[in-house]
Amino acid sequence: MDQGANQFEIANPPADGISRVTFAPEDSSLLLVSSWDKTVNVYNVEENALKQKFEHQAAVLDCCFSSNDRAYSGGVDRTVRELEIDTGNSRALGSHDDAVKCTNWSDLTNLLFTGSWDKTIRTWDPRSGEALQGTYHQPHKVLSMDILEDKLVVAMGNRHIYIYDVRNMNETLQKRESSLKYMTRAVGCLPTKDGYASSSTEGRVAVEYFDPSPEVQSKKYAFKCHRQVQNDVEVVYPVNGLAFNKVYGTFATGGSDGIVNFWDGINRKRIRQFPRYPDGISSLAFSHDGKKLAIACSYTYDEGEKDHAPDTVYIRNLTESECLPRSALNGKSA
Template sequence: MSTDEQNTLTLPDPPFDSISAVRYSPTNPDHLLVSSWDTSVRFYEVGEKGGKESEAKAKFDHRAPVLACCFSDGTHAFSGGLDTSVRELDLGTENMRNLGAHSDSISAMAYSRDANALITGSWDRTLRFWDPRAASAQQSSHETPERVYHLDLVNNTLVVAMASRLFNIYDIRNMNTPAQQRESSLKFMTRSLACMPTGEGYATASVEGRIAVEYFDPSPAAQEKKYAFKCHRQTIDDVDHVWPVNALAFHPIYNTFASAGSDATVSIWDHKVKKRLRQYQKFSNPISSLAFNCDGTTLAIAVSYTWDEGEAGLKTAERPSVIIRKLGDEIKPKGWTGS
């Protein structure tokens, strides 16, 4: 058995169709949500290899494919997708509550514990804020110049990636106008986005095998530090193959990050020294989503067909799976001292 196999386990009862997102609980390192194009959100308790078995604790069925999910606390979560409804999920009772709706598909969501607000983004070109405790859950709606593809949040800073390679950066305490508006450093469509846990900036990636590392500080000195690099590429028989980078996730402690692509690989990067720390063994399918758990001990990997080759690719695609990888020192920056 290879080292990679020793350090991984596969969750039971995976979705039947492509996985749109894997998201860990902010408080419990063993609780994971998995949303899918099979119109469900599954809630798992992750076990240990050779120890407690992993278990699918609950399943929430929707009317259409689910594109986004997130936790608010240890017992509640949210979901949204092609049926346009924003749903609150009670993980203990398996009850679902409809909070309201967008006028088009919901593509992304994040929960702010500081503001007690769920933030959703949609192809209807709006961002909406929701408070599930209020009688009228929708608190506000904010127009965006383009369809929202991805969003992520660190502290009070919200980054929104849109169509036409546009980015808006907001302070969620003042949503009247974006704090910054940017165009992507990458030439092709944005496929993934993740904020640094340190609050310094974010990473974004494109369909054309590139990642950009960006900083929030607009000063020329800070902007000089931003850069982009090629990845998830391979030369096969003298032909360059380039794959979309479907997922990015930052480690909550070390501020290194993982990237995953349609080439079925996951790489770990130290963006400060511009180096790859590790590439894991190739998986059986492309990878559609990634998430580190809250204490940084495991990485959830959604191994799932991503439709890059259309219906033709389905013939060789395996059923989706969620792999949990136990992490070691490969995730630490060189010379890490704990500061």
């Protein structure tokens, strides 16, 4: 594809499907990439160079930073690993009884939260001699999680969504059924801290709010996206990537159709759509300053085994006009 001056591919991408991309919390040059090739790679995107490579025994399904120099990962080998970015050292904190699907760091508690196909969420204190701090049983496999301050949103099988306070995992704040009819692919907390968005295999995104009052609940909505009409038939694509730009309050979605859309959630409008990428989008991440977007272009096997483009990550340097909500853009043009 024509990348243009504001976008480039990372050098030395993973050799197999990309499961997660995520930027360091305070350094927009550091990007963490987990892959089905059993590795977690750290890239310096300013230099377009591979900085570190960490190994697992099987496919890695998720990764997260806790600080600019420390990260965590988990995957099919069931092991939760701590990664030291500067030294390249890693160690196992412990394990689940099935694949580790989600890793999320809580700044509020200084604990790592992991979600697994073994139907548990586990908490870990890497500084403690006994890293495992708690095991919390869930009704279904954990598919996606996100943490923002005190809230943990957990998306599970059978369309279950549980909301926790990270300071008290013994009680569930809310138990919900997703308003989306099919399996959840991604969940993310709204930067406004009052709710979350989720995406599904049916080419839809839902925006929901924590406050259970009827007045607030009346504001929730869902919309169709990542659909194309081919030969007069609407083809629906899973929405695999969901990421919020915390500086501008807008968000991006990426689908198996190879499309990345930017959305203004407040005004319920699409801001822009980027030209199609060579393959599906498996993960998206904004840098902390809102100026970069990492786009994992990677076949997600929605259609089984088939020839596909090489897996890679694009880094897009964003302009303010690409990210601003519609209302702000209109104000600037007025």
